[in-house]
Amino acid sequence: MKMEPKIAQRIVKNVLLSLFIYALPIVLMLLTFYFSGERPWKKQNNSNTEKQISDKK
Amino acid sequence: MIKFFESVFENLSTWGLPVFMLILGVIEFSLGLYKKHWSKNERILDIVCYTVPKIVVRPLVAYFGLKFLPLALPGFKAAFDWVPFWWGFFIIAIADDLTQYWYHRLHHEVPFLWRFHRTHHSAPYMGMAMASRQNIIYTIFFSQTYLTTALVYIGLGYPALFVKGIKSIITTLAHSSIPWDKPFYEKKWLHPMAWVLERTISTPATHHAHHADSNDDGVGHYKGNFGNMFFIWDIIFGTGLITRKYPSGYGVKSYQQEEWYAQFMWPIFKSKKEGSELAHNGPMVAEDPVQEKHFLHDEDLPSFNPAWKSVFTIPKSQA
Numbered sequence: 001m002k003m004e005p006k007i008a009q010r011i012v013k014n015v016l017l018s019l020f021i022y023a024l025p026i027v028l029m030l031l032t033f034y035f036s037g038e039r040p041w042k043k044q045n046n047s048n049t050e051k052q053i054s055d056k057k
Numbered sequence: 058m059i060k061f062f063e064s065v066f067e068n069l070s071t072w073g074l075p076v077f078m079l080i081l082g083v084i085e086f087s088l089g090l091y092k093k094h095w096s097k098n099e100r101i102l103d104i105v106c107y108t109v110p111k112i113v114v115r116p117l118v119a120y121f122g123l124k125f126l127p128l129a130l131p132g133f134k135a136a137f138d139w140v141p142f143w144w145g146f147f148i149i150a151i152a153d154d155l156t157q158y159w160y161h162r163l164h165h166e167v168p169f170l171w172r173f174h175r176t177h178h179s180a181p182y183m184g185m186a187m188a189s190r191q192n193i194i195y196t197i198f199f200s201q202t203y204l205t206t207a208l209v210y211i212g213l214g215y216p217a218l219f220v221k222g223i224k225s226i227i228t229t230l231a232h233s234s235i236p237w238d239k240p241f242y243e244k245k246w247l248h249p250m251a252w253v254l255e256r257t258i259s260t261p262a263t264h265h266a267h268h269a270d271s272n273d274d275g276v277g278h279y280k281g282n283f284g285n286m287f288f289i290w291d292i293i294f295g296t297g298l299i300t301r302k303y304p305s306g307y308g309v310k311s312y313q314q315e316e317w318y319a320q321f322m323w324p325i326f327k328s329k330k331e332g333s334e335l336a337h338n339g340p341m342v343a344e345d346p347v348q349e350k351h352f353l354h355d356e357d358l359p360s361f362n363p364a365w366k367s368v369f370t371i372p373k374s375q376a
Binding site for chain 1: 144
């Protein structure tokens with residue numbers, strides 16, 4: 001039994017739209033960081049470096 | 058009592074959800090909502106499907122996944138633990154549920170995959186007993202198990218567990234035979250809330266329609282309503298049908314009450330029932346005994362995109 005071509009076409013179309021939906025929250029988060037000036041990943045890097053220095057001491 | 062329920066929800070990802078399901082299941086049984094459909098074969102199948110993934114599949118995937126990921130992606134351990142909790146929650150909720158929507162939809166639309174998902178639909182009843190009922194292959198490849206393991210590894214474990222908890226509650230309640238959403242459709246002042254609710258998350262009305270044994274009554278919609286936590290995917294992709302009613306029958310028309318082991322382990326074990334989809338040389342998809350009606354994808358439906366018809370149409374009974 002084969003899939004109807006109409007259904008296959010609809011799947012392809014909807015998958016493309018899904019890729020956009022997957023990316024949307026990530027893009028929104030990065031845009032928020034861009035406009036607010038927040039850099040949470042830097043904070044993380046700094047605290048990691050501080051931890052490494054204190055561990056060495 | 059309140060403290061007990063608080064601790065159930067606090068421990069949802071461990072013992073909380075099973076307790077929540079047990080309480081709901083006991084209520085369903087005492088209300089007689091299984092209507093004598095729960096035969097010995099169904100009972101064994103439901104219990105095996107509930108326990109095996111929890112005791113065997115998920116722990117094994119988590120254990121080997123967390124051993125394998127450091128070798129495959131050595132630089133990514135806790136690499137994203139800087140992502141703020143609520144952003145993590147938002148990103149994971151969408152990624153997880155949309156992936157599951159596709160996993161589920163493809164098992165319905167790709168004929169080759171149907172028999173791996175048939176077990177979930179063969180139950181002629183709704184409720185806690187059948188909510189976890191799945192073929193073992195469907196369970197092994199279930200996207201959420203791998204996604205949660207990977208997210209824990211890259212440092213997004215807390216938001217992932219939070220999403221998992223909320224999703225479990227919504228999907229459990231959508232499978233329940235208790236029509237908790239009915240008051241939203243009956244009381245006129247609750248209609249605006251119902252409108253938002255039924256388009257956002259899966260409800261018993263929309264998810265029961267997906268488990269209907271027929272589409273002929275205009276309520277059943279087993280070729281759509283694929284959403285698990287969010288129903289919005291069905292709205293966006295045009296696979297949804299909202300009627301605010303519950304179908305009269307559940308299951309699949311071709312069901313022959315195949316042996317529990319064949320339903321659980323197909324294609325490793327096959328059914329002895331002649332002509333069954335699960336039998337040796339059985340059809341990939343059994344012939345539909347009833348002429349199907351398509352609601353949202355009929356060419357003759359008017360307007361720019363028929364998919365949006367369900368968004369803007371209020372069922373006649375509610376008008």
